[in-house]
Amino acid sequence: xxxxxxxxxxxxLSTAAVTAADDPISVRKALMQANAAAAAVSGAMMKGxxxxxxxxxxAAIANFNASAMALGDFFPEGSxxxxxxxxxxxxxxxxxxxxxxxxKFQTDAAAAMQAAGRQGPADLAAFQAAVTPVLSxxxxxxxxxxxxx
Amino acid sequence: MRRVLLILAxxxxxxxxxxxxxxxxxxxxxSALSGLQPGDPARGERFFFAGGCASCHTAPGEGxxxxxxxxxxxxxxxxxxFIAPNISPDPENGIGAWSEADFxxxxxxxxxxxxxxxxxxxxxxxxxxxxxxxxxxxFAFIKTLPPVAERAPDHTLSFPFTLRRGLGLWKRLYMHxxxxxxxxxNASESVVRGRYLVEGPGHCGECxxxxxxVGGLKYDQWLAGGDAFEGxxxxxxxxxxxxxxxxxxxxxxxxxxxxxxxxxxxxxxSMVPVQKNMARLPAEDREAIAAYLKAVPAVEEQGxxx
Numbered sequence: 187x188x189x190x191x192x193x194x195x196x197x198x199l200s201t202a203a204v205t206a207a208d209d210p211i212s213v214r215k216a217l218m219q220a221n222a223a224a225a226a227v228s229g230a231m232m233k234g235x236x237x238x239x240x241x242x243x244x245a246a247i248a249n250f251n252a253s254a255m256a257l258g259d260f261f262p263e264g265s266x267x268x269x270x271x272x273x274x275x276x277x278x279x280x281x282x283x284x285x286x287x288x289x290k291f292q293t294d295a296a297a298a299m300q301a302a303g304r305q306g307p308a309d310l311a312a313f314q315a316a317v318t319p320v321l322s323x324x325x326x327x328x329x330x331x332x333x334x335x
Numbered sequence: 336m337r338r339v340l341l342i343l344a345x346x347x348x349x350x351x352x353x354x355x356x357x358x359x360x361x362x363x364x365x366s367a368l369s370g371l372q373p374g375d376p377a378r379g380e381r382f383f384f385a386g387g388c389a390s391c392h393t394a395p396g397e398g399x400x401x402x403x404x405x406x407x408x409x410x411x412x413x414x415x416x417f418i419a420p421n422i423s424p425d426p427e428n429g430i431g432a433w434s435e436a437d438f439x440x441x442x443x444x445x446x447x448x449x450x451x452x453x454x455x456x457x458x459x460x461x462x463x464x465x466x467x468x469x470x471x472x473x474f475a476f477i478k479t480l481p482p483v484a485e486r487a488p489d490h491t492l493s494f495p496f497t498l499r500r501g502l503g504l505w506k507r508l509y510m511h512x513x514x515x516x517x518x519x520x521n522a523s524e525s526v527v528r529g530r531y532l533v534e535g536p537g538h539c540g541e542c543x544x545x546x547x548x549v550g551g552l553k554y555d556q557w558l559a560g561g562d563a564f565e566g567x568x569x570x571x572x573x574x575x576x577x578x579x580x581x582x583x584x585x586x587x588x589x590x591x592x593x594x595x596x597x598x599x600x601x602x603x604x605s606m607v608p609v610q611k612n613m614a615r616l617p618a619e620d621r622e623a624i625a626a627y628l629k630a631v632p633a634v635e636e637q638g639x640x641x
Contacts, residue, residue: 226599233589325594325610328603334568 211269214260217253224249225324228317231310240306243313247298247306250320254295258288272333284331291323358503360446363439371468374435374475382473384615385536386462390608391419402480404429406487410456412564414550415492417456425482438474439467445506452502454490455509455550461538463512469536509551515540516557516631525619529627532620533558542570542605559634568604576633587625588618 224246230236231243261277261284277284298316307313383389389401391408405428406421423429430438437448445452445459453459462470495501515534518526533539544552545561560572573579579587586597591613594602602610613621 222599225595225601229593229595229599321595324601325603325607328601329605329607332603334563334570334604334606 209269210260210262210265211271211273214257214273215269215271217257217260220249221253221324224253225321228313228321232314238310238313240308240313242306243317244302244306247295247302247317247320250291250317251295251299254288254292257291258285274331274333277331280330287323287327287331291320291327294319294323354504355500357507358452358500360450360452360503361444362446362450363436363444367443368436368439368467368471371471374471374478376472376476376479378469379472379474379476381616381620382465382469382536383476384612385532385620386473386538387609387612388422388473388477390605390612392422403483404477404480405483405485410564412456412550414496415490417454417490417492418488419457420487421483421485422477423480423483424478425484428484428486429482430477431482433474435471435474439470442470442473443467443512445502445510452499452506454492454496454499454502455505456490458538458541460510460552461535461541463510464514464531464535466531505549505551511554515554516627518630522630523626525623525626526630528620529623529625529630532624533627537624539573543573556634558628558631563604572634573628574631574634575629576635579628580633584622584625584629587628588621591621591624592618 227236227242228246231238236242261273263278265271266273266275266278298320301307301312301316307316389404391410392404392406393401394403394405394407395409404421404423406419408419410417410419421429424431426432433441433448440446440448441453441457442459442462442465444463445455445457447453514530516530518530540552540558542564543558543560544554545556545559547553558572558574560577561570562568563570571578582590582597590596590602591610593614594607594610596602613624
């Protein structure tokens, strides 16, 4: 039984790995959707539409942090077109600038993760201070690296 | 034969005179600026951000802040590359030696202090709808900014667009200082304010309205979207017939403030600096813009003529 479970897990892992390698456009889109969902929760709390909750705040920040670490790996050469991608040619024409933008996202997300601690930011003001720099990466990166639509 | 030549010569002279007459740069009346208050830089700052002056007139790249208006930003078009000039208060390289009338003629008439037409890459077609007092206040604000002692490069255009005089005809066709959208007599103050901000200083229509083959706005498709000036992509239709038709006024105002759509997708492309400027305006201005965008006629998206 244990063996079956293990091999099942191995199949799952290998399927996931194959998907990621074969279809980087879908993976990066999924990461962006996760970012948008985390931004939506963050925005709703900052607008007062959703009551502030430190655990939810921490989940949003952790989401940004994980996405920031992964995202840069899913723009390989050859994934410029297809799958309705809106990735801009500048990503491949100016890879250094793109890497810098990814690195900034990672730095800001890691700092927010640090600030969130184990319990999440104590109050809305602390959350706002931690997450605002992370959110600024959305537009600064999309200014140059996403095709207008 | 001699008679034919004479008639031909006369026809050329008449055509030339007509061209000269029709393309003559038109300056403001001497009375246009009389009776105004002295320029108020605090009021002018609001129009500086509403107008997004810094987006083109600060040097591209790292270093220059949004208040160093040394110029240099490039706008690549099918007519050639336009370079935004230095509009800092430097008297040699910028506009430090200009009078209020010079500045008002540039903004409201698209005419330089030397009496030449500006190219409409400088969106005076929109600024012409501004109140003279607001223009004078904006000038007063720009005068408080640091001078930049550097001359921006010239435009690189292809013939015949190198001949500025011909722009006089273009202006006759496409420059309409009156409001684009007629509003109901009972339209709210906010909608009227929004119309002023969008059609005038905000110059939103310059990118969000499709253009014809000589670069004139298609006013019957006002704000219905167009091809991006630079790179690939589209500038979206922002009438109620476009993607933002389902947004509430609050959604539009929040987007202008935060850069996030109702789905928490983010602002991108050349709208990024615009949104940053909009975030600097008082909330009532963003609400006014939202109210106006809900009041304009819905247009189906069509696009530019190539």
